[in-house]
Amino acid sequence: MNTKICTAFVVPTLLLAGAVGAAERTVTLDVENVSCVTCAPIVKRTLSKVSGVSRVIVTENAGAALATVTFDDLRVTPEALAVATTHVGFPSRVREN
Template sequence: MTRLFGSTLVALTLLSGGALAAERTVRLTVENMTCETCPIVVRQSLKAVPGVGYVKVSMAEKSAVVTFDDAKATVAALVEATTKTGFPSAQQQ
């Protein structure tokens, strides 16, 4: 009976995707930030991506640090979001 319950619990966890999701943090280099409002626009574009939790944008460093749920968002989606608003970005290696 215990073995059946354990197997069922594992199966439900895998089916729900809970075991596959992970929080991830990346740093993006961001181009074209030239004024005080640019980081605000970049931050808003990144926060609009589903799964994004934390965003910190630095105009001085021309970068953005983004924490996101990798089951809901991808680095490609983050790059696309900033690029569509006029701020091309790329993941720093």
Template structure:
């Protein structure tokens, strides 16, 4: 019985900490100056380089991007900053 208790203590000590539970979220950004396919590629690249972004889908005709992200790592603020720093001012739709 003592060996079982020791094993349980060892497992608790050695076990990695549980990962932070995060939710997958979606945000739609309105992007200024995204007027051609080359610009759309740049916007998509700037967003997919943000840590936590899972997917970015660009809609050139409406000048919007739908971004799926891990809310423990990214958020609308980081996304709009990334697009803006790439030269394409952006704002999150409410």
């Protein structure tokens, strides 16, 4: 009986331990080649599909854009977000604050 009680307590605790280490972060990307009305939505959709991303805001500015991305830092890195936009034709880099 003690083994069942211990297992019932330890397993859920271990599963939650992984979630505790997760941290939500926000990063801004400088995105190039955003020159038409369909570009910013493509960038937003691309970033939104990346696993771990919870929110994306894209602001256009004279042929470029800023993408503000909120994400789980245990599931994706800022560099991987930049690679995602680059792969669809919009090279980007992480903005240093």
